Amino acid sequence: xxxxxxxxxxxxxSVAVELERRHAPTLLADRKAAKAAKHKAKHHKYxxxxxxxxxxxxxxxxxxxxxxLDVDYLPLPEATRAASEVGVQNSSDYVCTPFKHILxxxxxxxxxxxxxLIQFGGPCRLGYYGELQESILRDxxxxxxxxxxxxxxxLGYIGWAKEVLKTVNxxxxxxxxxxxxxxxxxxxxxxDSLRDFYLANAGFEVQRGSFDAAWVSxxxxxxxxxxxxxxxxAYREAMAAFRAIPLDKPADPIRIGIVGEMFTAIDERSNLGxxxxxxxxxxxxxxxxxxxxxxxxxxxxxxxxxxxxxxxxDMGPTSTLTVAAAKKYAAGGFDGLIHxxxxxxxxxxxxxxxxxxxxEDYSVPVLYLTYDSQTxxxxxxxxxxxxxxxLSMKKEKSK
Amino acid sequence: xxxxTDWADVQVVGIPRALLFYRFGVLWTTFFESIGRTVVVSxxxxxxxxxxxxxxxxxxxxxxxxxxxxxxESLAGRCDAVFVPCYPTSDHRSGFCTKFQSATDMVRxxxxxxxxxxxxxxxxxxxxxxxxxxxxxDMAARMGVAPKDARAAxxxxxxxxxxxxxxxxxxxxxxLRRLIDERRAADAAAAAGDDSxxxxxxxxxxAHPYISHDPYLSGAVIDSxxxxxxxxxxxxxxDHERAYKKSFEFSGTMPWLINRELIGxxxxxxxxxxxxxxxxxxxxxxxxMTDDAIMxxxxxxxxxxxxxxxxxxTAGVETRVESFVDILRFQQKGGYVHE
Numbered sequence: 001x002x003x004x005x006x007x008x009x010x011x012x013x014s015v016a017v018e019l020e021r022r023h024a025p026t027l028l029a030d031r032k033a034a035k036a037a038k039h040k041a042k043h044h045k046y047x048x049x050x051x052x053x054x055x056x057x058x059x060x061x062x063x064x065x066x067x068x069l070d071v072d073y074l075p076l077p078e079a080t081r082a083a084s085e086v087g088v089q090n091s092s093d094y095v096c097t098p099f100k101h102i103l104x105x106x107x108x109x110x111x112x113x114x115x116x117l118i119q120f121g122g123p124c125r126l127g128y129y130g131e132l133q134e135s136i137l138r139d140x141x142x143x144x145x146x147x148x149x150x151x152x153x154x155l156g157y158i159g160w161a162k163e164v165l166k167t168v169n170x171x172x173x174x175x176x177x178x179x180x181x182x183x184x185x186x187x188x189x190x191x192d193s194l195r196d197f198y199l200a201n202a203g204f205e206v207q208r209g210s211f212d213a214a215w216v217s218x219x220x221x222x223x224x225x226x227x228x229x230x231x232x233x234a235y236r237e238a239m240a241a242f243r244a245i246p247l248d249k250p251a252d253p254i255r256i257g258i259v260g261e262m263f264t265a266i267d268e269r270s271n272l273g274x275x276x277x278x279x280x281x282x283x284x285x286x287x288x289x290x291x292x293x294x295x296x297x298x299x300x301x302x303x304x305x306x307x308x309x310x311x312x313x314d315m316g317p318t319s320t321l322t323v324a325a326a327k328k329y330a331a332g333g334f335d336g337l338i339h340x341x342x343x344x345x346x347x348x349x350x351x352x353x354x355x356x357x358x359x360e361d362y363s364v365p366v367l368y369l370t371y372d373s374q375t376x377x378x379x380x381x382x383x384x385x386x387x388x389x390x391l392s393m394k395k396e397k398s399k
Numbered sequence: 400x401x402x403x404t405d406w407a408d409v410q411v412v413g414i415p416r417a418l419l420f421y422r423f424g425v426l427w428t429t430f431f432e433s434i435g436r437t438v439v440v441s442x443x444x445x446x447x448x449x450x451x452x453x454x455x456x457x458x459x460x461x462x463x464x465x466x467x468x469x470x471x472e473s474l475a476g477r478c479d480a481v482f483v484p485c486y487p488t489s490d491h492r493s494g495f496c497t498k499f500q501s502a503t504d505m506v507r508x509x510x511x512x513x514x515x516x517x518x519x520x521x522x523x524x525x526x527x528x529x530x531x532x533x534x535x536x537d538m539a540a541r542m543g544v545a546p547k548d549a550r551a552a553x554x555x556x557x558x559x560x561x562x563x564x565x566x567x568x569x570x571x572x573x574x575l576r577r578l579i580d581e582r583r584a585a586d587a588a589a590a591a592g593d594d595s596x597x598x599x600x601x602x603x604x605x606a607h608p609y610i611s612h613d614p615y616l617s618g619a620v621i622d623s624x625x626x627x628x629x630x631x632x633x634x635x636x637x638d639h640e641r642a643y644k645k646s647f648e649f650s651g652t653m654p655w656l657i658n659r660e661l662i663g664x665x666x667x668x669x670x671x672x673x674x675x676x677x678x679x680x681x682x683x684x685x686x687x688m689t690d691d692a693i694m695x696x697x698x699x700x701x702x703x704x705x706x707x708x709x710x711x712x713t714a715g716v717e718t719r720v721e722s723f724v725d726i727l728r729f730q731q732k733g734g735y736v737h738e
Binding site: 013014021023026092095096121131132148150311313314316343344347351 | 457460485487491496497504505507511519648649690691692694695696698699703
């Protein structure tokens with residue numbers, strides 16, 4: 001039974017001696033700043049919003065900012081090592097890795113001129129990211145407005161709408177915004193479906209690089225969409241371009257399913273280009289985990305029914321999706337599974353004993369990958385190659 | 400739908416002495432005893448249990464979780480079934496680490512080949528008596544207990560837990576009051592020119608209850624604090640309700656109940672104590688974020704942040720605690736710089 005790699009030794013103790021009380025013991029931004037923010041929001045002076053870098057959802061974020069929030073969107077350039085380094089230096093060392101990446105992104109966005117930062121809320125540590133990052137960035141000296149979806153979560157959509165109106169733009173045309181929000185959902189569905197097609201087929205392109213070229217132009221088309229009609233048009237064209245690419249696909253290719261944590265298993269910057277590495281080896285890749293399946297169509301109790309041999313309760317934010325997808329892939333005769341997560345991601349660590357049982361029951365190999373900010377690219381290459389060789393040998397034998 | 404009573408034959412219930420046992424243990428044991436079952440609580444943590452848990456767990460799990468798995472293993476063969484409840488984060492401001500949500504299925508899968516039976520219930524919101532009662536009464540129904548008896552047992556259990564919590568909170572209050580009195584007496588004596596009356600040293604220990612009250616995990620820290628003459632106040636044992644409400648002054652979006660109570664206790668007790676010691680088990684998820692927040696935002700009181708893991712010997716801990724207490728004592732005498 002394969003075991004995941006161990007954590008690296010880290011610092012074990014620290015002391016803080018600050019005898020003077022310089023500010024009130026609170027993480028909440030002080031009242032003066034709140035007042036200033038409210039004033040600026042009212043007069044709509046804050047205009048440039050930035051998200052963190054996240055997978056291929058950048059067009060959807062752009063559409064959301066420009067069409068729903070009615071503010072400018074500040075796109076971030078390609079990620080660099082230096083940007084992540086800022087995040088690593090300014091966060092506690094054993095916090096989960098996405099926190100560090102996102103903090104680095106935010107610092108970079110503020111350097112580039114963003115006024116508004118947008119952060120999600122979620123059921124695990126993610127729910128606390130926004131507040132802590134805001135406090136860290138303010139301590140670093142930045143001034144900005146944080147639009148934190150972890151606030152107002154008790155009231156659901158209404159709470160979020162109030163939060164948006166309060167912090168970002170009080171003059172949003174609400175009915176118009178709701179229509180555009182539906183278009184955002186459509187765009188996410190289309191992006192996910194494009195990505196699914198890409199993952200399944202890009203490994204077998206005759207002309208190397210044709211899928212990547214089509215992908216880039218599809219993303220460009222998505223970025224310039226103004227309404228749902230544009231989105232559908234862009235999707236149709238992108239799909240047509242994908243389908244037109246000549247393939248040389250064997251009847252029974254090696255198929256790998258990726259499961260794992262929401263951020264690391266999808267985001268190519270955090271998982272060191274896992275998608276591209278697998279595709280380059282000529283593998284058909286499947287990944288059930290995406291926004292569409294986790295948010296737009298997520299029905300946890302029903303999803304759990306399919307994996308009820310392994311699950312009694314919902315084990316965590318994406319755990320049911322991880323286990324259900326793993327079981328589906330294993331039962332569907334996939335050659336191998338890859339479980340990707342960031343270091344210290346508690347819900348996904350707790351999924352590992354379950355995945356080990358799935359692996360035993362269906363005799364399907366699982367490669368457990370843990371990423372932290374120091375994980376090396378070559379180390380990953382070696383592991384993936386070894387895993388691929390093992391799978392292809394297993395496949396040869398069973399023929 | 401007829402209720403299945405597939406747990407009716409469970410007569411001896413095993414409860415691991417780990418994780419939330421330190422928070423809700425009285426409720427659990429009283430409940431099972433009141434419905435006529437025998438309760439076996441696993442022995443206090445020792446090296447064998449910790450090592451067993453380490454062997455069975457995934458390497459990356461936190462120390463507390465490994466110890467928990469060790470306790471479950473030690474119960475195998477000593478009971479008919481092990482009780483592992485599930486505490487999901489259904490309320491966004493009073494949830495738990497996802498570890499407590501996945502504990503049931505983690506144990507079920509880890510011990511699947513050993514045919515270990517697990518009984519469980521899903522408590523949606525631990526702060527709402529209705530939610531807790533529903534979970535426990537549903538479980539009792541599966542154990543073949545009549546609804547009326549289950550409700551009576553639950554009431555007894557809930558009251559017992561509350562009485563237990565109140566007694567603990569009272570003890571902390573008394574300690575804090577004693578510290579204030581002693582400090583006043585020392586000040587009065589010093590004003591009168593008598594330096595022989597020592598000022599007390601109050602230390603607030605901030606840690607999850609399953610860390611601070613488990614002698615194997617944090618005993619070395621608590622012992623060396625007491626050996627140095629410090630008075631220890633436990634943040635986790637202070638009045639939960641007051642601390643929870645107070646925590647909203649510190650953070651609006653913090654999702655964890657226990658961390659909220661700890662931070663609320665810090666805010667409540669900060670003026671009456673001399674130093675704060677944070678203890679967390681490596682690598683605790685919630686603590687990785689809240690400790691950072693505490694270290695940066697709580698000012699005016701020196702803070703020692705200690706991380707314990709399976710490898711750390713007591714010597715390292717003692718030196719750190721000693722030097723911290725020295726800082727505090729020095730501070731009491733006027734500090735490094737005489738202004």
